[in-house]
Amino acid sequence: MAALVALRLGLGCHFFYEGTWKIKHKEEFTAEPFLTQAKGPVAGLFYAMLPDIDGRQRLRVETDANGKPTINADALAGRWNEMRQQFVDYYRPAASDEAATAAHQRLQRAAERTYKDFKKWLEEYFDQNVDDIAAYFGALERFDNNKESHEDATFQKQRRWDRMMELRRESARWIKDIEGQETAYKHSLYALLDEQQKEQGRMPASWNPFRWSRIEQINFAVTYALTAIGACLMLGLCSRLAALGGAGFMCFVVLTQPAFPGIYPPDPPVVGHALLINKDFVEMLALLVIASVPAGRWGGLDYFLYHVIFHPFLSRKLKKEV
Numbered sequence: 501m502a503a504l505v506a507l508r509l510g511l512g513c514h515f516f517y518e519g520t521w522k523i524k525h526k527e528e529f530t531a532e533p534f535l536t537q538a539k540g541p542v543a544g545l546f547y548a549m550l551p552d553i554d555g556r557q558r559l560r561v562e563t564d565a566n567g568k569p570t571i572n573a574d575a576l577a578g579r580w581n582e583m584r585q586q587f588v589d590y591y592r593p594a595a596s597d598e599a600a601t602a603a604h605q606r607l608q609r610a611a612e613r614t615y616k617d618f619k620k621w622l623e624e625y626f627d628q629n630v631d632d633i634a635a636y637f638g639a640l641e642r643f644d645n646n647k648e649s650h651e652d653a654t655f656q657k658q659r660r661w662d663r664m665m666e667l668r669r670e671s672a673r674w675i676k677d678i679e680g681q682e683t684a685y686k687h688s689l690y691a692l693l694d695e696q697q698k699e700q701g702r703m704p705a706s707w708n709p710f711r712w713s714r715i716e717q718i719n720f721a722v723t724y725a726l727t728a729i730g731a732c733l734m735l736g737l738c739s740r741l742a743a744l745g746g747a748g749f750m751c752f753v754v755l756t757q758p759a760f761p762g763i764y765p766p767d768p769p770v771v772g773h774a775l776l777i778n779k780d781f782v783e784m785l786a787l788l789v790i791a792s793v794p795a796g797r798w799g800g801l802d803y804f805l806y807h808v809i810f811h812p813f814l815s816r817k818l819k820k821e822v
Contacts, residue, residue, distance in 0.1 A: 504798070516729075530719055540755070552675070555633075
């Protein structure tokens with residue numbers, strides 16, 4: 501009993517610290533690098549979770565009437581225009597004050613000019629890089645269609661993995677430039693505010709998860725699920741359900757980095773050597789053990805839940821049946 505409680509506490513501490521670290525470093529944490537490094541037979545499932553991993557949406561190449569490749573900037577420009585409109589609406593004066601209304605009209609005009617300047621930069625950037633981006637998509641299409649006939653050889657797996665990483669680094673360079681310019685665009689909009697408007701503070705991020713990007717949704721779910729699971733295991737509160745949730749998360753981790761023979765790339769030697777069973781798999785099994793026993797009732801809040809709610813309810817039910 502003491503060993504199972506210690507195991508529950510140890511697992512809870514691990515999950516809780518992982519979650520709170522991500523909360524503390526929320527500006528740095530993202531699940532994107534972890535998902536992009538997924539390997540094994542179900543790696544494609546995790547790649548699909550990432551928004552625009554290969555730049556097919558933001559770097560979409562089209563052909564004009566003359567057969568010349570162009571990049572359609574409408575989607576990105578539309579996103580930036582929506583940001584401009586939300587920004588202007590947020591700083592709209594509540595009262596019909598003449599001075600505040602005039603200041604807001606100036607802000608509208610300045611924000612419109614800023615948007616047009618950044619849209620022009622985006623179009624020029626795409627024009628300068630369209631040939632390289634079109635070549636990249638040609639290479640990406642060849643990579644997707646070129647399945648090796650003998651993929652069991654280690655050097656072929658290594659070559660394919662290295663080529664995939666090379667293509668992603670290539671697209672990441674352009675995407676990083678676009679995202680950096682979007683950040684600069686936001687800063688430029690805030691720089692347009694006068695002192696009175698700045699007193700309203702910065703426009704808060706949306707609390708509607710349906711308005712977040714997919715990676716923001718994943719980051720939020722991972723961060724607070726780990727924290728909740730860890731806290732429940734440490735407190736012994738709904739410990740079986742928390743352990744099942746933790747086991748499900750660890751199954752997710754195992755599937756992204758399986759220790760199956762023949763999968764490339766292998767784990768670095770510094771983390772040890774594993775065949776089928778690695779430390780993540782062992783932690784998943786430990787969580788399933790905790791889910792199968794009432795460890796939360798032994799030195800946990802589940803003791804009170806059981807004796808105050810469930811035990812009286814079951815007793816009354818048994819009496820009625822008798």
